[in-house]
Amino acid sequence: MSTEPAPGAVGAPRPRIEGRLKVTGAAHYAADVPVPDLTHGWMVTATVSRGRIRDIDASAALGMPGVLGVLDHRNAPRLNPEAGNYFGPDGSLQLLQDDVIPYAGRPVALVVAETPEQARAAAGALRVTYDIEAHDLDISPERPAARPASTAFGPEADTGDLTAELAASVVVVEERYRTPEESHCALEPHAATVWWDEDHLYAVDANQGAFSVSEVLAALWSIDRERVHVRAEHVGGGFGGKGPCGPHVILASMAARRFGRPVRIAMTRAQVFETTSSRPPTDQSLTIGAAADGRLRAIHHRAAYALSPLAEYIEGCTEQAKILYAVPAIRTQLTAVPLDILPPASMRGPGATPGSFALESAMDEVAERLDMDPLELRLRNQPVAAPVSGRPFSTRRLVSCLREGARRFGWAARDRRPRSRREGRLLIGTGMAVTSFSAGVFPSTAAITAQTDGTFTVSVGASDIGTGARTALTAVAADSLGVGTERILLRIGDSDLGMAWGAGGSRGTTSWSFAITEAARKLRESPGDPARPVTATVDTTTMIDFQPDRERQTYSAVFAEVAVDPATGEVRVRRLLGMFAVGRVINPLLARSQVVGGMIMGLSMALHEESLRDPLTGRQANGDFAGYHIAAHADVPDVEADFVPDYEPQDPSGFNGLGEIGTAGTAAAIANAVWHATGTRQRTLPIRLDRVV
Ligand code: MOS
Known part of the structure; x- marks a missing residue:
């Protein structure tokens, strides 16, 4: 075992290890591996x-x-x-x-x-x-087929006296928000x-x-x-698809x-x-009550989503209502509506992305009714412990995201009255939103072999779906072994490498890193004959605390500036800025790239994407890129993303997950900016021209 000092590969901005293979065509994808007799x-x-x-x-x-x-x-x-x-x-x-x-x-x-x-x-x-x-395509939650969603991921919230808190509220916002079915576009x-x-x-x-x-x-x-x-x-x-x-x-x-x-x-x-698979359409209702000073008294979040009778699925739109704000009464009700559609499954921040559009739009409406800065409204309602579970937060750097994001965005100069900024015929507006997403670790195995030439073969059933996981895990392995990355040979993407969690649920890198770190620890403790390879293997299943006593989440604050042409209804996003708290960042270059991509997906959701079904046949009428619009280069403005210093104490390396948090929040920030520009609320996505004019 080497005794040279830890080189500190984690935290360094490094390009993708396989980048050259990809741009030269040497990287083989599933449809181009050479196979005889095909x-x-x-x-x-x-x-x-x-x-x-x-x-x-x-x-x-x-x-x-x-x-x-x-x-x-x-x-x-x-x-x-x-x-x-x-x-x-x-x-x-x-x-x-x-x-x-x-x-x-x-x-x-x-x-x-x-x-x-x-x-x-x-x-x-x-x-x-x-x-x-x-066939049946109608998602309304009043349908006879509608039923409570599975609570396999956790119970509904029902804390405090909702009726009494709403009655005592000076402002009550009660609105309905809709998001469409969306399609995967990897x-x-x-x-x-x-x-x-x-x-x-x-x-x-x-x-x-x-x-x-x-x-x-x-x-x-x-x-x-x-x-x-x-x-x-x-x-x-992949993005869930x-x-x-x-x-x-x-x-x-x-x-x-x-x-x-x-x-x-x-x-x-x-x-x-x-x-x-697809992201299911949602039909959500938010009731939020607040006192005159902006303190929230009640949140009632009801969300219906479509699913297929073939396969159970949970679109957890109401999760953030349980986490984000200090509120005496919180009630969530998630409803599943079985329809004759392609079975929905996870897509780009499942639950949190449509859910935060509704919750964070409604929060902006509360700020409007109170005539309060929406950022100040968020700051006044920060909980000291998770409002529903009562558990203390593991790390919660949301206020840092808010303050640093506001500073970089220039939020303080904002006149909060709608329609207060114009440039020629364009109406200019800004908006913001915050989000959280649950973080954690799932079981994985890993094996590390110390070879006699001083290199280490690290095997973990990880997937690199373009995120840079291969590069990130090489850095984690190097640091956990105390050697340089050039001595690490990482093997991933193969079921023969053993049980591992997949690249999903914001838990891929944390799960694989945990297994690698534990295998490295075991290897360092193994007595080894330097003349022979030594292997350490671990399975983290029994090392994971699935009921931790602290709430483990990632956070973001997203700021958007839009220009709206009131004659055509065209909305152009001019600036997006996201500040993220995701634990310790493994590779700032790749992490930034990932959350910028997530914010662009949020922009795309806000303005472009919807799967339209022909009511006569039930078939998707725009099921290709000719009809299904996604954000293209010309739609994507100046996007800035950065991370606040953070460290997750429940993780041996301080990591916390960096997937879904990039996408959630952006759609609400844009919708809120469109309201600020135009004075009209957009409660249905996407914000099409005909919905603006
Ligand atoms: Mo995902 S939507 O966790 O791949």
């Missing part, structure tokens, strides 16, 4: 939202050049119906198992051919007919290359967690997890089994829209 699958998807398959006529397709065959519910391999997720069996995984159509876009067949072009052409020749049933569409060797299943797949995908595949095929080998070395973005085991990898595994050759499925953009 075949190509093309998905055929349901064009109706509910019903049954009457018939699939494959005769023309089967006669086309290069076609190996067609899989559908009549001839596909049977899968284990009990396979599922955290909540239990998940019907969205049961592809080609029956004739039921639960949503438009459900894969109904897979055509396999020698080339992707042949498979695509034959897929176009497949004749699928349906018995159509009436740069790399979902893809997998899959083959069987004897009874082992191999998949190179674009996902956020190779281990969890291997678990799902093992369950679907009823085989030992050790026989499933999933790799995801380079992934072009590559968290679940995707339909492409399941279908490719079925076809590879049937035809005895490797099968690749590389989705088109339109297939990503209709077959992967």
Whole structure:
């Protein structure tokens, strides 16, 4: 073991280790790993939202050049119906198992051919007919099908006397906010290359967690997890959409089994829209009561979100109401509305992003009614302990984010009256919002081998979906071993590396770093013969306190400036500034890049994104980049993001998570700025031209 001083790789701004591989094309993604004897699958998807398959006529397709065959519910391999997720069996995984159509876009067949072009052409020749049933897309929480959401992640809040506190309030804001269904837009569409060797299943797949995908595949095929080998070395973005085991990898595994050759499925953009997952639409109501001095007396946050009857899911819109403010009465009610839509799942700060739009817009309305600076309103309501759980905060640097953000943004000079700034015909406004997101650690394994040449092989089932996790974990490993990063060889992105949490829930890097740090500690304590490699392995499952006595969260304060053209309704964001408290920052360069990306996603949500469904067919009418708008370069202004000094005492290295917090908060800050510019509240996203004029 080296005795040289710790070089301090953590905290240094370093570019991505694999950056050169990526820009030179040497980095292989799931759709471009070279595999001999490869075949190509093309998905055929349901064009109706509910019903049954009457018939699939494959005769023309089967006669086309290069076609190996067609899989559908009549001839596909049977899968284990009990396979599922955290909540239990998940019907969205049961592809080609029956004739039921639960949503438009459900894969109904897979055509396999020698080339992707042949498979695509034959897929176009497949004749699928349906018995159509009436579908239901109406998300209103008054629906008979609406039911309380699962409380598997924690109970609803019901503290204090809500009625009495509202009655005693001088100002009561009661408003309804809506956010649309949204689609995933990662740069790399979902893809997998899959083959069987004897009874082992191999998949190179674009996902956020190779281990969890291997678990799902093992369950679907009823085989030992050790026989499933999933790799995801380079992934072009995930944002939640590559968290679940995707339909492409399941279908490719079925076809590879049937035809005895490797099968690749590389989705088109339109297939990503209709077959992967989405952010559910939400319909939220906020009632906030406040005293004349701005002290909050009550928050009642009700949120309904859509889900599919196939799969349980929680869009935790009401979580921040339990954390952000000192309030004597807090009540949350989360409602799930099962609809005939693509099963929603996590997207870009699930829960917190739509939830903070509603809560932080309503807070701005409280400030307006009190004629108080909205930043001052936040400062007056800072809790000393978590208002619902009563637990003290582990670290809470939200006030630092607010004060430093306000200073850099020039907030103090703001005239808070709406429509008080003009430039020619443009109305100029500024707005702000704060957010929190829960942080923590999930179980992971890690192994470190001290090689005889002085290098260290560090193996952890981490995923680098573009965040820079590989670079960050190399720095963590170097510091925890007390050596330079050039002596670390990091292996990630492979289910054979053992159980690990995925890149999601703001818990990837903390979970993997914890395992690496513990493995390094164990290695340093191992007696070693320097002439032989020594390996230390850990599994952090039993080291994690899942009921910590302190509330562990990340925080941000976001400031926005907009220019609104009242003649056209065009909203342009001119400036965005985010200050973040995320524990100790591992790599400021990559961390900044990540939260800037998150803020741009928030901008995109505020102004552009919405999945529009044709009420007649239930199909998404804008399911590609021609119709589904996301922020492009010209929409993105000067974005500034920085971190306040912070250290998480519950983490051995002080880390706290850096994912969802980047996105949440931005939409409310922009909506509040649009109000300040125009004097009109925008309670429905996106803030389209027709909603402004
Ligand atoms: Mo996520 S939305 O934690 O990938």
